[in-house]
Amino acid sequence: xxxxxxxxxxxxxxxxxxxxxxxxxxxxxxxxxxxxxxxxxxxxxxxxxxxxxxxxxxxxxxxxxxxxxxxxxxxxxxxxxxxxxxxxxxxxxxxxxxxxxxxxxxxxxxxxxxxxxxxxxxxxxxxxxxxxxxxxxxxxxxxxxxxxxxxxxxxxxxxxxxxxxxxxxxxxxxxxxxxxxxxxxxxxxxxxxxxxxxx
Amino acid sequence: xxxxxxxxxxxxxxxxxxxxxxxxxxxxxxxxxxxxxxxxxxxxxxxxxxxxxxxxxxxxxxxxxxxxxxxxxxxxxxxxxxxxxxxx
Amino acid sequence: xxxxxxxxxxxxxxxxxxxxxxxxxxxxxxxxxxxxxxxxxxxxxxxxxxxxxxxxxxxxxxxxxxxxxxxxxxxxxxxxxxxxxxxxxxxxxxxxxxxxxxxxxxxxxxxxxxxxxxxxxxxxxxxxxxxxxxxxxxxxxxxxxxxxxxxxxxxxxxxxxxxxxxxxxxxxxxxxxxxxxxxxxxxxxxxxxxxxxxxxxxxxxxxxxxxxxxxxxxxxxxxxxxxxxxxxxxxxxxxxxxxxx
Numbered sequence: 001x002x003x004x005x006x007x008x009x010x011x012x013x014x015x016x017x018x019x020x021x022x023x024x025x026x027x028x029x030x031x032x033x034x035x036x037x038x039x040x041x042x043x044x045x046x047x048x049x050x051x052x053x054x055x056x057x058x059x060x061x062x063x064x065x066x067x068x069x070x071x072x073x074x075x076x077x078x079x080x081x082x083x084x085x086x087x088x089x090x091x092x093x094x095x096x097x098x099x100x101x102x103x104x105x106x107x108x109x110x111x112x113x114x115x116x117x118x119x120x121x122x123x124x125x126x127x128x129x130x131x132x133x134x135x136x137x138x139x140x141x142x143x144x145x146x147x148x149x150x151x152x153x154x155x156x157x158x159x160x161x162x163x164x165x166x167x168x169x170x171x172x173x174x175x176x177x178x179x180x181x182x183x184x185x186x187x188x189x190x191x192x193x194x195x196x197x198x199x
Numbered sequence: 200x201x202x203x204x205x206x207x208x209x210x211x212x213x214x215x216x217x218x219x220x221x222x223x224x225x226x227x228x229x230x231x232x233x234x235x236x237x238x239x240x241x242x243x244x245x246x247x248x249x250x251x252x253x254x255x256x257x258x259x260x261x262x263x264x265x266x267x268x269x270x271x272x273x274x275x276x277x278x279x280x281x282x283x284x285x286x287x
Numbered sequence: 288x289x290x291x292x293x294x295x296x297x298x299x300x301x302x303x304x305x306x307x308x309x310x311x312x313x314x315x316x317x318x319x320x321x322x323x324x325x326x327x328x329x330x331x332x333x334x335x336x337x338x339x340x341x342x343x344x345x346x347x348x349x350x351x352x353x354x355x356x357x358x359x360x361x362x363x364x365x366x367x368x369x370x371x372x373x374x375x376x377x378x379x380x381x382x383x384x385x386x387x388x389x390x391x392x393x394x395x396x397x398x399x400x401x402x403x404x405x406x407x408x409x410x411x412x413x414x415x416x417x418x419x420x421x422x423x424x425x426x427x428x429x430x431x432x433x434x435x436x437x438x439x440x441x442x443x444x445x446x447x448x449x450x451x452x453x454x455x456x457x458x459x460x461x462x463x464x465x466x467x468x469x470x471x472x473x474x475x476x477x478x479x480x481x482x483x484x485x486x487x488x489x490x491x492x493x494x495x496x497x498x499x500x501x502x503x504x505x506x507x508x509x510x511x512x513x514x515x516x517x518x519x520x521x522x523x524x525x526x527x528x529x530x531x532x
Contacts, residue, residue, distance in 0.1 A: 003386075003387055010337075010345055032246050033247060179249065196267040212390065215297040215392050221395075240528075
């Protein structure tokens, strides 16, 4: 049992808003990283969605930013216990990108420049739940926050919103990603507090 | 090189919670490039959901440690072996 | 001599503040009483854990600045303006207050008095803490191993343990202290500059002496200094670093 440090509250703000269990509100935007920050020039950037049959669909930066984009305002919840409310993004819905993709897959393994991966069910990328975001707060997304483009899946813990996204592999069977192979939950619903395996 | 990492020394506390010896003074070999060096010389990223230690030469992940409230996960697949100094 | 090799797993201990005093305008020395402290080697660090009433908890690592001295452990804490832990340690904790502490840890960035090789210490800002522990241990143990400290600070007001270092530079035979000012130098001192090849060439040891080099400070500082030492011909394996981000 830890002893309590009187008067210690940490860098948090109390709030009337209901947050997922165990979460605390933050106003800054902490930068979490598991490695060196990749810096990918947009003229060499590509997004590839590959199917279980081996078909590849590729978008250049121009292709992506030429597609109809949406503005998203959403709360985000990091598994390290901070939540940030009302973050503003712009990006292309995965519904748009997956429209032409023929697949029988149930799972997706998201891949990033720099080697990071994360897995989630394909259905969580559909129906207006996920975007390839390339603007944050009316600005380009900085490399520290995953620019030029990151996945945005705000209904799951934020480690699923892979920074520096470069590809999505559609799979018939679930394949755990970077944190999921090291103890973190395969799904990661913040409202059910699915932080670690077995939660 | 960014300012976003620290040395393998930073792993000492969390590893000593699990192991009876100090592993930061152990010598490891990177499974990626064969680099041989003390765990203390790894590049460690601590601002993350777990600790991620990377090879100072090839930047591949050599060790990961995730601490849950009642469990820890240690991933050493990026390490070929650890040579651990012991008192004779 | 204190033994750092404690057998068994390490757990959190309760430590009480014995003293909290200013070292500079933005840094404080926190001395803790840690019942059952097993002793430590100079260069080792501790993890400090703070827990709020609702269970929210954070931990940070701090180098030990003191030589082994019974149950007493001194940390030097730089107040980080928007930090989560350091403002609490510096401004809220008073004598008698308790925190949790785990340590000593780290067996690589340590100086052992049994090693006869000359020592070069290079500190950037609050990176002086573990190197101070080495300087103090050396004196405590009556070691005659030659020590050189090159200490980079922004201004004369930012020198940690300034009086003690001045005194030791006079009285500890075989200890040289050289200060480098990066923003504002005192009257009569050379103009502000960063530690460069010339500094380490003049105030360090020749690589032929195979010194043990200990470099501690912010990540960018440590990388710059370690690169210079290796370029000057020092064996990278003898250049031990402690980056604190």
